[in-house]
Amino acid sequence: AMAVVAAMKRCNEEVWGTYHFAGTEAASWYQFASEIVAEQQRYSGRLPTVSTILTSEYPTLAQRPRNSQLDSSRFHGTFGVVARPRAERVKSIVEALCRQ
DSSP states (O other): OHHHHHHHTTTTSSOOSOOOOOOSSOOOHHHHHHHHHHHHHHHHSOOOOOOOOOGGGSOOSSOOOSOOOOOOHHHHHHHOOOOOOHHHHHHHHHHHHHTO
């Protein structure tokens, strides 16, 4: 939300273009899912298995790039906002969802 507010405050300026706001640390989908499952275990006591697969083992009509990591440095340079570390964000979101 802070990122959206920062961008909206500059809407009358010449800051057009594509911006990414995804944090600074890279992670595969496997790493991301593993972090979510590990955090969720604190609430459920269960630890499901997360398995890795190759992109080629998950066929889709869309062609996927070999590296789809987003670079948020342009957003930070323009709007001065950096995302909190991913582990911190995962923890707060899982906590909020598990306490509902």
